[in-house]
Amino acid sequence: MIVKVEDRGGKRYVIDPVEGPLEIKHGLPGEVRYCTRCVISNQRPSSSVEHENTKESTRNFIEFDKNGVCSACRVAELKHRDIEWEKRSRELVTLCEKYRSRNGHYDCLVPGSGGKDSVYAADVLRKKYGMNPLTVTWAPHMYTDVGWRNFQRWVHKGGFDNYLFTPNGQVHRKLTELAYRNMLHPFQPFVIGQKNFAPKLAAKLNVPLVFYGEHEADYGSPIAESYSTLQDTRFYARSRQSTTDLYFGGVVLSELPKHGISLDHMASYLPADIDDLTKAGVEVHYLGYYLKWVPQECYYYAVEMTGFEANTERTEGTYSKYSSIDDKIDPYHYWTIFTKFGIGRATYDASQEIRNLHIDREEGVALVHKYDGEIPRKYLQDVLEYLDMDEAEFFEIADRFRSPHLWRKSSNIWQLRFQVS
Numbered sequence: 097m098i099v100k101v102e103d104r105g106g107k108r109y110v111i112d113p114v115e116g117p118l119e120i121k122h123g124l125p126g127e128v129r130y131c132t133r134c135v136i137s138n139q140r141p142s143s144s145v146e147h148e149n150t151k152e153s154t155r156n157f158i159e160f161d162k163n164g165v166c167s168a169c170r171v172a173e174l175k176h177r178d179i180e181w182e183k184r185s186r187e188l189v190t191l192c193e194k195y196r197s198r199n200g201h202y203d204c205l206v207p208g209s210g211g212k213d214s215v216y217a218a219d220v221l222r223k224k225y226g227m228n229p230l231t232v233t234w235a236p237h238m239y240t241d242v243g244w245r246n247f248q249r250w251v252h253k254g255g256f257d258n259y260l261f262t263p264n265g266q267v268h269r270k271l272t273e274l275a276y277r278n279m280l281h282p283f284q285p286f287v288i289g290q291k292n293f294a295p296k297l298a299a300k301l302n303v304p305l306v307f308y309g310e311h312e313a314d315y316g317s318p319i320a321e322s323y324s325t326l327q328d329t330r331f332y333a334r335s336r337q338s339t340t341d342l343y344f345g346g347v348v349l350s351e352l353p354k355h356g357i358s359l360d361h362m363a364s365y366l367p368a369d370i371d372d373l374t375k376a377g378v379e380v381h382y383l384g385y386y387l388k389w390v391p392q393e394c395y396y397y398a399v400e401m402t403g404f405e406a407n408t409e410r411t412e413g414t415y416s417k418y419s420s421i422d423d424k425i426d427p428y429h430y431w432t433i434f435t436k437f438g439i440g441r442a443t444y445d446a447s448q449e450i451r452n453l454h455i456d457r458e459e460g461v462a463l464v465h466k467y468d469g470e471i472p473r474k475y476l477q478d479v480l481e482y483l484d485m486d487e488a489e490f491f492e493i494a495d496r497f498r499s500p501h502l503w504r505k506s507s508n509i510w511q512l513r514f515q516v517s
């Protein structure tokens with residue numbers, strides 16, 4: 097199908113032969129295509145730009161090659177077929193050798209929440225690579241019971257020191273509300289705070305090595321990045337002078353006081369200072385570059401190590417039970433992605449599991465049809481209270497972000513124009 101896209105008065109439209117011009121919001125690609133291997137669509141924002149401190153959350157999208165295969169599937173292909181993991185593991189040994197503490201001090205930071213990936217990362221670094229990690233946590237908005245129990249297990253059963261940072265609750269609520277209203281991205285302040293936190297702490301504590309788990313490229317950042325172990329500094333650091341163009345919740349930093357947020361309370365959200373990081377020699381690595389990262393195996397490992405607990409019921413909007421279950425807002429993060437881009441949590445889970453060879457595409461398609469876009473109800477009251485809005489307003493705001501080239505309203509029900517098949 098050839099899709100005609102036109103620019104009119106600064107807005108983009110798909111010209112539908114029957115319905116006429118349909119606006120394309122969020123800078124999305126006009127033509128909707130699905131990966132021929134997994135179930136992701138080309139409307140998926142590339143992960144590293146999704147959460148930037150800009151006014152709008154999206155500008156770049158996952159890339160498809162000429163065979164219609166997404167970059168995340170290409171990376172998975174390398175991971176399962178071409179990468180010499182033995183060699184990568186030796187590179188990790190060399191890196192650890194360089195930083196390993198011999199005087200009882202910490203020698204690396206492992207950011208995480210006590211979810212399956214961070215439990216695995218910290219434990220494998222200690223047991224297999226002889227490191228002495230300090231685990232560091234940027235607190236969720238609102239802990240779920242199971243999330244809090246898993247966090248406690250990490251410290252008590254896993255036996256790790258942990259540095260838990262909880263941002264000012266008043267400020268974090270306000271920023272989250274702004275991000276919901278202005279960008280339909282309630283997770284943005286959390287993501288910004290979290291990504292900047294560990295490198296800043298690394299400089300302060302003089303523990304210059306930071307290990308994240310899974311690599312961004314596993315989820316569709318440009319494929320070239322999969323050959324790099326280092327996280328791009330631009331992701332978490334700036335020069336001290338250049339914070340004036342940073343946006344939080346769609347509001348430029350200097351305007352936040354108009355929304356009741358004092359700039360004195362924004363320190364924890366600001367990027368690390370690049371000079372501080374250079375002076376301390378901070379390096380942020382992806383463990384997923386060195387070790388073949390398979391989320392399901394991290395889960396089994398975490399169960400074994402700390403008694404990590406999955407949910408008894410599947411997570412709303414998908415079929416999985418053990419991924420990202422520690423924050424009551426998390427289901428709404430995925431639901432807002434579904435509303436803006438037509439890609440729900442089941443699409444993310446199924447795509448990942450197809451890439452890791454746990455399910456085939458046909459099963460993935462069926463799971464997407466069954467669960468994608470289900471409205472999460474379990475924590476709705478908590479989330480409404482947190483955002484200080486009622487249910488009608490919550491859904492009315494969300495509807496404003498539906499892009500007409502993806503959505504049609506029929507008999508008062510929103511329906512996607514396209515679905516993976």
Ligand SMILES: [Zn+2]
Pocket residue numbers: 131132133134135136165166167168169
């Ligand atoms: Zn794919």
